[in-house]
Amino acid sequence: MTEVDIIAVDPNVYQADDNQYPDDWQSETTSIGSSIYRGLMENGRRYQSLRSDDYLLPVDDPSFETYEAAHLLAIIMDSERDNPLFRAPIGENPTHILDLGTGKGNWAIDVADMFPTATVRGVDLFPPPITWMPPNCVLEVDDAIQPWTWKEPFDLIHLRIMTASWTDGEWDNIYKQCYDNLKPGAWIEQLEALAPIGCDDGSLPKDSILNSWGTTIMGSAERSGRGLDAMLTMTEGIRKAGFVDIHEKKYKWPIGPWPKDKQLKEAGMVNFQHWLSGLEGWCMYLLTKFGAPRPWTKEEVLVYVSSLRKELQNPHYHSYVRSKRVWARKPFPEEVAALKKKAAVEIKREE
Numbered sequence: 001m002t003e004v005d006i007i008a009v010d011p012n013v014y015q016a017d018d019n020q021y022p023d024d025w026q027s028e029t030t031s032i033g034s035s036i037y038r039g040l041m042e043n044g045r046r047y048q049s050l051r052s053d054d055y056l057l058p059v060d061d062p063s064f065e066t067y068e069a070a071h072l073l074a075i076i077m078d079s080e081r082d083n084p085l086f087r088a089p090i091g092e093n094p095t096h097i098l099d100l101g102t103g104k105g106n107w108a109i110d111v112a113d114m115f116p117t118a119t120v121r122g123v124d125l126f127p128p129p130i131t132w133m134p135p136n137c138v139l140e141v142d143d144a145i146q147p148w149t150w151k152e153p154f155d156l157i158h159l160r161i162m163t164a165s166w167t168d169g170e171w172d173n174i175y176k177q178c179y180d181n182l183k184p185g186a187w188i189e190q191l192e193a194l195a196p197i198g199c200d201d202g203s204l205p206k207d208s209i210l211n212s213w214g215t216t217i218m219g220s221a222e223r224s225g226r227g228l229d230a231m232l233t234m235t236e237g238i239r240k241a242g243f244v245d246i247h248e249k250k251y252k253w254p255i256g257p258w259p260k261d262k263q264l265k266e267a268g269m270v271n272f273q274h275w276l277s278g279l280e281g282w283c284m285y286l287l288t289k290f291g292a293p294r295p296w297t298k299e300e301v302l303v304y305v306s307s308l309r310k311e312l313q314n315p316h317y318h319s320y321v322r323s324k325r326v327w328a329r330k331p332f333p334e335e336v337a338a339l340k341k342k343a344a345v346e347i348k349r350e351e
């Protein structure tokens with residue numbers, strides 16, 4: 001027998017968070033489905049594995065907790081309305097509704113409950129950890145950037161907190177697919193928030209970490225090629241795709257219980273939890289890959305997040321984030337020709 005080289009051992013194979021050999025790698029029955037569920041582990045967080053491109057946010061319990069808090073926050077901010085879930089006037093009898101990037105599916109599930117005769121689809125790169133949902137709600141795993149295969153046109157397509165999901169070109173593709181897949185006269189609606197912290201009374205010190213966090217995280221997102229600025233660009237993207245009857249509603253989402261107003265105080269308390277559970281996930285991918293002046297280490301990110309959390313707990317900082325909702329209508333065929341002659345579509349801003 002001739003000597004053969006000793007096979008070198010990969011020292012990483014024994015690491016708990018190594019993603020090359022997931023714990024069921026020996027199983028002969030491992031399916032594609034379970035590999036999608038497993039995702040990819042990095043820096044102690046789980047990420048989606050459906051798209052070959054990365055998506056910045058992890059898909060794990062803290063992320064789903066964060067989505068749930070944001071859902072509740074959006075509802076509280078519109079709780080004086082009969083329908084706090086969306087503003088597009090789609091009537092009483094929609095038949096098909098789509099939620100793009102549905103996350104945990106909270107919005108899709110609530111809308112399915114609201115319209116029991118409609119089919120409400122939620123689509124995401126990762127299967128949501130949901131054990132029960134209304135029979136008219138369908139949660140699907142797919143990449144929204146790929147050509148859509150749904151047959152029935154929709155009455156409403158909804159997007160929420162999808163910022164940094166796509167490049168500018170991909171956003172154009174998304175809005176075009178929305179336009180093409182809506183019934184004439186049907187609606188698109190999008191709700192986005194902006195990362196930088198606002199403060200109207202100077203209570204947030206200029207030299208605080210919270211004050212510079214917006215620049216830090218938005219710079220990293222910009223370097224990643226997928227900006228965190230959807231709130232600033234969505235109205236124009238929607239208009240460019242051909243939508244009309246464009247409405248905007250701006251909000252300030254307080255962080256912490258500091259507002260006097262009861263509704264805003266409640267929103268602030270939920271938003272505080274939203275930030276506590278979300279911060280690490282919002283920072284980890286972007287800063288370890290695109291942080292300045294060089295990518296940060298996991299430990300640097302953890303220290304940064306802990307400093308941000310500490311500042312957030314200061315009850316004297318009257319901080320908030322800006323958010324905006326846009327809803328717009330796909331024109332009827334007879335409107336399209338007339339629109340071509342018109343210079344610009346007017347935007348209606350709601351108080």
Ligand SMILES: C[S@@+](CC[C@H](N)C(=O)[O-])C[C@H]1O[C@@H](n2cnc3c(N)ncnc32)[C@H](O)[C@@H]1O
Binds near residue numbers: 067
């Ligand atoms: C910040 S979360 C928001 C979740 C949900 N819209 C909400 O408001 O609760 C963004 C979601 O978009 C999903 N996403 C990102 N890119 C996607 C794509 N190309 N196709 C489908 N979903 C995508 C992510 O997996 C993530 O669950």
